[in-house]
Amino acid sequence: MAASVETLPAMESDEAVRARQQQRTVGLAIFAALALGALVAAHDVPDWMDSGIQKWTQDRYQWSVLNRQSSKVFTWVFNPIADVLTWAVENTESILLALRWPGVIALVGVIGWRTGGMRAAIAGAVALFGVGVIANWDLAMRTLAIMIVAVLIALLIGVPLGILTSRSDRIERLVRVLLDTAQVMPIFVYFSPATILFGIKFPPAVVVTVIYALPPAVRLTNLGLRQVPIVVNEVGQSFGATSLQQLLKVQLPMARRTILLGLNQVIMMAFAVVVLASLLGTGDLGQDVLSGLQKQEVGKAFAAGLGIVLMAVALDRISTGEKSTRHSRLATQLPTVSSRTAAMVAVGIPVLAVVVARLAGASLFPTSLQFNIATVIDDAVQWVQENLRKGVPIIGGTQAISDFITLYLLDPLRDFLLWLPWLLVIVLMALAGWLSKGWRLSVTIALCLGLIATMGYDNKTLLWDHAMDTLSQVLVAIVISIAIALPLGMWAGRSDRVERALRPFLDAAQVLPQFVYLIPVVFLFSVGRAAGVVACVIYAVPPCIRLTSLGMREVPFAPREAAISFGATGGQEMRNVQLPLARKAILLGINQTMMMVLATVIIAALIGAGGLGLLAYRATAKPQIDFGLGTAGGLSIVLLAIMLDRLTQAWGTRSDTHRGT
Amino acid sequence: MTSIRRKGRLAIAGVLIASVLAACGDDSKSSNGGGTTSGPAITLAVNPWTGSAVNAYVAKAVIEGSLGVPVEIIDIDENATWLGLDDGTIDATLEVWPSGHAADYETYITGKQTVVDLGKLGPQAKIGWYVPKFVIDAHPELATWEGFKDPELAKLFATAESGELGQFTMGDPSYVTYDEQIIENIGLPLKYVVAGSEAALLTAIDQSIADQKPLLMQFWKPHWKSARVELVEVALPAITPECEASLAASDGLFACDYPIDELYKAASAGLATKNAAVFKMLSAMQLTTEQQSEIGSFIDGDKMTPGDAAKKWVDANPDVWQAWLA
Numbered sequence: 001m002a003a004s005v006e007t008l009p010a011m012e013s014d015e016a017v018r019a020r021q022q023q024r025t026v027g028l029a030i031f032a033a034l035a036l037g038a039l040v041a042a043h044d045v046p047d048w049m050d051s052g053i054q055k056w057t058q059d060r061y062q063w064s065v066l067n068r069q070s071s072k073v074f075t076w077v078f079n080p081i082a083d084v085l086t087w088a089v090e091n092t093e094s095i096l097l098a099l100r101w102p103g104v105i106a107l108v109g110v111i112g113w114r115t116g117g118m119r120a121a122i123a124g125a126v127a128l129f130g131v132g133v134i135a136n137w138d139l140a141m142r143t144l145a146i147m148i149v150a151v152l153i154a155l156l157i158g159v160p161l162g163i164l165t166s167r168s169d170r171i172e173r174l175v176r177v178l179l180d181t182a183q184v185m186p187i188f189v190y191f192s193p194a195t196i197l198f199g200i201k202f203p204p205a206v207v208v209t210v211i212y213a214l215p216p217a218v219r220l221t222n223l224g225l226r227q228v229p230i231v232v233n234e235v236g237q238s239f240g241a242t243s244l245q246q247l248l249k250v251q252l253p254m255a256r257r258t259i260l261l262g263l264n265q266v267i268m269m270a271f272a273v274v275v276l277a278s279l280l281g282t283g284d285l286g287q288d289v290l291s292g293l294q295k296q297e298v299g300k301a302f303a304a305g306l307g308i309v310l311m312a313v314a315l316d317r318i319s320t321g322e323k324s325t326r327h328s329r330l331a332t333q334l335p336t337v338s339s340r341t342a343a344m345v346a347v348g349i350p351v352l353a354v355v356v357a358r359l360a361g362a363s364l365f366p367t368s369l370q371f372n373i374a375t376v377i378d379d380a381v382q383w384v385q386e387n388l389r390k391g392v393p394i395i396g397g398t399q400a401i402s403d404f405i406t407l408y409l410l411d412p413l414r415d416f417l418l419w420l421p422w423l424l425v426i427v428l429m430a431l432a433g434w435l436s437k438g439w440r441l442s443v444t445i446a447l448c449l450g451l452i453a454t455m456g457y458d459n460k461t462l463l464w465d466h467a468m469d470t471l472s473q474v475l476v477a478i479v480i481s482i483a484i485a486l487p488l489g490m491w492a493g494r495s496d497r498v499e500r501a502l503r504p505f506l507d508a509a510q511v512l513p514q515f516v517y518l519i520p521v522v523f524l525f526s527v528g529r530a531a532g533v534v535a536c537v538i539y540a541v542p543p544c545i546r547l548t549s550l551g552m553r554e555v556p557f558a559p560r561e562a563a564i565s566f567g568a569t570g571g572q573e574m575r576n577v578q579l580p581l582a583r584k585a586i587l588l589g590i591n592q593t594m595m596m597v598l599a600t601v602i603i604a605a606l607i608g609a610g611g612l613g614l615l616a617y618r619a620t621a622k623p624q625i626d627f628g629l630g631t632a633g634g635l636s637i638v639l640l641a642i643m644l645d646r647l648t649q650a651w652g653t654r655s656d657t658h659r660g661t
Numbered sequence: 662m663t664s665i666r667r668k669g670r671l672a673i674a675g676v677l678i679a680s681v682l683a684a685c686g687d688d689s690k691s692s693n694g695g696g697t698t699s700g701p702a703i704t705l706a707v708n709p710w711t712g713s714a715v716n717a718y719v720a721k722a723v724i725e726g727s728l729g730v731p732v733e734i735i736d737i738d739e740n741a742t743w744l745g746l747d748d749g750t751i752d753a754t755l756e757v758w759p760s761g762h763a764a765d766y767e768t769y770i771t772g773k774q775t776v777v778d779l780g781k782l783g784p785q786a787k788i789g790w791y792v793p794k795f796v797i798d799a800h801p802e803l804a805t806w807e808g809f810k811d812p813e814l815a816k817l818f819a820t821a822e823s824g825e826l827g828q829f830t831m832g833d834p835s836y837v838t839y840d841e842q843i844i845e846n847i848g849l850p851l852k853y854v855v856a857g858s859e860a861a862l863l864t865a866i867d868q869s870i871a872d873q874k875p876l877l878m879q880f881w882k883p884h885w886k887s888a889r890v891e892l893v894e895v896a897l898p899a900i901t902p903e904c905e906a907s908l909a910a911s912d913g914l915f916a917c918d919y920p921i922d923e924l925y926k927a928a929s930a931g932l933a934t935k936n937a938a939v940f941k942m943l944s945a946m947q948l949t950t951e952q953q954s955e956i957g958s959f960i961d962g963d964k965m966t967p968g969d970a971a972k973k974w975v976d977a978n979p980d981v982w983q984a985w986l987a
Contacts, residue, residue, distance in 0.1 A: 065768060069748065069775070192740065200737060200745040281706075281737035281745070291736070293860040294709045295885070295961070296867075406821035522864040527830060527856040528822040606857040608822070614834065614855060621835030623740055624764035 031431045038423030045422050045464045051454035053635075058628030064196045065624075074197075082203035085149065089202040093145035099354055101137055101365050105129055106353035112318035120317045127314035134373050135285060135307025137365035142284040144311060146202065146277070147270050150209035154217050154266050157210070159259070162221025163247065172222060179215040184595070184641040186602035186616040187212070187276055189634035192623035195280060205277035213270040220262025224255025264319050268511065271312040275305070275513040279620075289513055298381050298519050299374030305516040306373070312511045385523045398524040405476065405530040414472035422453060422464055429643070437650035448643040455632040458615060467636050470601060470611035473529055474640070477536035477597045482590060485541045489548025489589065493582070494574065499549060506542040514539060514603045522607050532601075532609025539603075540596035544589045551585020552578055591648040598641045612637050700936045702731040706742045706754040707967075711885050711957045716755035716782065716926075718971035719956065720946060723982045726975070728938050739835065743769055746776045746929045753928040753943050756782055760837040760922050770927070777933075779926035779943055784883065784950040786922040787894070788837065790829075791880035793870055794891035805896040806847065809877075815850040817875045823852035830878040831855045832862035839915045840879055843897065846916035851877070866890060881922075883954055885961045945985040952981070 113121035194204035278286030292301030434442040455463035605613030619630020745751030802808035818827030869876035897918035904917035959970035
């Protein structure tokens with residue numbers, strides 16, 4: 001029954017079918033010829049392919065180092081920007097500190113109350129209170145100040161850019177490529193240029209955070225505006241609204257919900273970056289995470305990391321901006337609070353909190369309320385390290401898993417990719433693109449891989465070889481992630497209880513700075529590529545579970561009920577009805593998994609994964625020597641990401657055309 | 662729609678009023694070290710290791726206590742430190758390991774002259790090849806590089822990553838490394854693997870000791886870890902004139918031991934005019950390896966804050982730091 005959904009008889013004339021078959025034969029013949037050519041050509045990327053991009057980048061870097069005091073670009077553009085950013089962060093921080101902790105918590109509560117009702121108010125305030133309990137409040141306020149400035153700038157640039165992209169498909173395509181590239185580029189590639197251009201401390205930290213936080217702002221503003229029905233626009237026009245009026249009075253208000261979702265995503269992205277930014281001297285909560293790691297104090301790093309998570313949760317709750325439906329339904333029945341009372345509460349509570357706090361001299365978060373979770377975490381980590389490595393029944397422990405991943409998955413795949421002549425890799429991947437979607441995709445893929453071939457050498461090793469190493473790790477990590485996430489996602493999609501039980505773990509795994517679990521992962525899985533794969537999997541599994549579950553839940557109830565009334569068992573119904581119908585969402589989940597894996601390649605490099613991630617890290621580690629090399633490595637990661645992204649997206653749309661009825 | 666906008670306005674009004682209120686009579690800033698203040702604050706860099714914090718906080722205690730100048734400490738990455746010195750955002754850094762910063766020295770100190778060399782700090786550091794002590798106890802021949810020529814012995818260090826060869830583990834790629842050259846030029850059956858970070862390397866040490874599984878790595882002293890676990894340096898071939906020439910030419914033919922690192926101090930060129938007294942004091946400042954590790958043990962062992970640890974030592978040893986002010 002469901003099978004018929006998949007293979008609906010084609011409604012094509014014989015001629016069309018024949019033409020298509022012919023096209024297919026020609027295409028295959030072309031690829032076969034290309035493959036033959038690839039076999040005859042050199043096995044390795046030839047020297048003349050080296051574009052010299054490394055030297056070019058290194059020279060630009062060196063020029064900036066030498067001219068950052070004298071060039072007008074610096075004195076007229078970058079230095080003033082840096083001054084403004086420093087001013088903004090410092091003032092935001094001193095306001096937050098002057099409000100004292102009760103004042104900040106009361107403010108967050110009131111903002112939550114206005115945007116999301118009582119529930120959001122309590123959730124936001126409690127989460128922020130928790131920050132003070134487990135982490136250093138003053139450092140947290142500095143993190144918050146950086147976040148606030150970065151998020152505001154991201155919105156200030158992102159919303160207008162989103163409006164612009166919603167008006168023109170061409171601009172949208174261009175902006176999307178730029179933003180995708182900027183976001184997939186490993187953060188370590190940005191650090192050195194950001195410090196050269198903007199100095200140290202707050203300005204480069206804000207700039208780097210904005211780079212990562214900007215894409216969701218643009219994307220969701222664009223999406224929100226494009227979703228406004230044409231009819232609505234026409235009504236506005238017929239009433240004689242100018243296009244500006246229409247934008248401000250009709251489109252933006254109607255797109256408000258989606259734009260707010262964008263704000264939420266902006267905040268989450270910004271929190272993901274904030275830990276690393278403390279390398280630049282911001283001295284905020286991220287510093288505690290990094291120094292905890294340096295001294296192997298996992299508990300301390302974890303406590304600070306959890307503080308960052310709680311802050312993210314607080315801002316998430318108060319920025320989601322929609323009251324739960326139950327709440328709003330209740331609100332219409334209950335006598336509504338008069339606007340004057342609301343005003344008094346909204347202004348009164350924070351004011352009262354600040355006054356009381358200052359009179360009581362509550363400048364520091366009271367130590368009596370603080371709870372040292374570091375020791376608890378340290379004990380837990382200790383237990384995990386002592387008990388999971390060896391002697392676990394059947395699987396043998398994490399060390400055995402690690403060896404298995406290296407010897408039987410990573411090594412064979414990497415060796416195979418390196419054994420293939422480089423041109424043959426390109427031809428085969430292009431063939432996959434052609435079969436998935438057509439010539440266009442095929443060319444895109446060939447172009448991405450071809451550009452990687454022009455990236456030159458790392459000492460005596462071709463960047464191409466590093467790319468194949470990284471590709472093998474990425475593929476293994478994706479397969480393992482999907483193998484874990486799909487069953488869990490399906491389960492969560494069919495059971496509310498499972499969904500609820502998983503949610504806190506998924507939230508934490510996504511926002512918790514990846515650094516905090518580096519040490520346990522290394523201890524359990526040893527330094528090397530396998531540990532890197534595990535780190536990628538931990539990070540990539542949550543979004544995949546979430547999207548799979550969501551896809552399962554969005555399947556309309558009618559076809560499922562029909563299947564059951566025809567006597568299908570629960571399992572049959574899931575396999576044959578729910579899963580096929582949720583396919584698009586699940587494929588989107590796989591696409592997201594892949595992007596997450598690629599984003600983690602750089603973190604994996606810090607625990608021994610090597611490959612392109614390590615090259616990109618060297619842009620920060622030894623910029624005077626390796627900045628060009630690091631940039632080439634980072635660009636190669638971007639190219640791999642674009643290739644894999646387009647390919648999996650093609651699978652998503654293809655499943656549509658197949659099912660198109 | 663209006664109700665939404667009103668709510669928004671209310672929230673904004675609340676924020677504004679509360680902030681104005683908070684800002685009135687703000688007393689939380691404006692305090693500093695103590696004593697009479699003279700001149701703008703001095704910024705000292707702390708890089709992420711204990712020794713660096715020891716130097717900076719000792720200097721802070723002396724400068725604030727005796728010169729009455731407020732000192733700010735900034736925790737920052739090594740490479741970013743040089744850019745801070747270059748533009749004057751950072752006034753001085755008190756522990757640079759020369760081996761890792763030859764290019765920076767050339768660019769900023771000899772080239773642009775925006776940074777000045779403040780002279781030696783005192784401690785000598787040594788990068789080299791290290792193994793946990795139990796390895797030498799079981800196989801004394803591994804105390805020198807020649808022991809590693811034996812493939813059977815080298816294989817003790819094999820992992821899934823290194824296959825048939827022994828694994829040589831390198832930590833953070835920002836540190837100077839000749840290990841790949843040494844392995845290749847001497848011809849040892851070892852495979853060079855980059856752990857990627859100091860944290861990963863330290864964890865590998867713990868793992869090795871927990872399992873009594875041999876580990877060969879690039880490490881260095883002084884390091885706080887060597888107070889907790891016993892690490893033994895493997896003797897590499899003594900430095901020859903050829904090796905020195907190869908270092909200078911960076912021709913990839915290096916096959917000797919690492920040179921000794923004479924740690925030095927560096928300041929922003931502007932410091933001499935910004936505060937001559939501080940400049941003079943920092944130039945004269947020196948600590949011995951013993952002094953540095955004593956203060957370091959207050960921090961790592963007794964869990965004192967760097968500030969308290971430095972103060973404790975400064976209070977107990979006035980004769981040492983008073984010489985810096987003479």
